[in-house]
Amino acid sequence: MAHRILILNGPNLNLLGSREPEVYGTDTLADIVDRLAESAGDRAELRHIQSNNEGELIEAIHDARNWAAGIVFNPGAFTHTSIALRDAVSGVELPVVETHLSNVHAREEFRHKSFLTAVCVGVVAGFGASSYTLALEALIGHLDSL
Ligand code: DQA
Numbered sequence: 001m002a003h004r005i006l007i008l009n010g011p012n013l014n015l016l017g018s019r020e021p022e023v024y025g026t027d028t029l030a031d032i033v034d035r036l037a038e039s040a041g042d043r044a045e046l047r048h049i050q051s052n053n054e055g056e057l058i059e060a061i062h063d064a065r066n067w068a069a070g071i072v073f074n075p076g077a078f079t080h081t082s083i084a085l086r087d088a089v090s091g092v093e094l095p096v097v098e099t100h101l102s103n104v105h106a107r108e109e110f111r112h113k114s115f116l117t118a119v120c121v122g123v124v125a126g127f128g129a130s131s132y133t134l135a136l137e138a139l140i141g142h143l144d145s146l
Contacts, residue, residue, distance in 0.1 A: 002045045003143045006068045007036060009050040010057055010076035024101050027129045039133050043140055054078055054085065061088040069143050070095040072135045079114045090119040095142055099135040100125035
């Protein structure tokens with residue numbers, strides 16, 4: 001049976017393609033989501049949500065309880081600031097894979113801290129757009145093992 005998975009993207013990720021391409025690459029978010037659907041094949045059914053608004057991201061996480069088996073989540077800069085998103089993730093008890101295009105640990109010190117990591121099943125960071133594909137593979141493998 002195909003796993004239902006939410007691909008959730010936070011602030012400024014709608015600008016991928018033109019946003020700091022030397023850091024984030026030239027793929028748009030639509031390119032990334034298309035590639036994810038292709039690599040998932042019939043193993044997963046994906047829904048994608050991007051929001052620049054912390055409250056909308058929290059609501060998307062809450063709503064995922066009603067339909068999703070897990071979440072691939074790039075919280076953008078909220079990674080480093082949001083206890084509310086951390087509480088949403090721990091509150092819904094769905095497996096979440098924290099995902100970053102860049103290697104946040106090789107960047108500015110304020111990006112080294114994540115409020116989310118401790119409540120996620122794992123983290124993928126630093127592989128550009130491929131971070132999402134790797135995160136999806138990891139989540140499908142995790143769900144298959146349950
Ligand atoms: C990011 C890393 C964050 O530090 C940054 O604020 C982003 C993108 C990444 O995918 O590398 O917006 O989550």
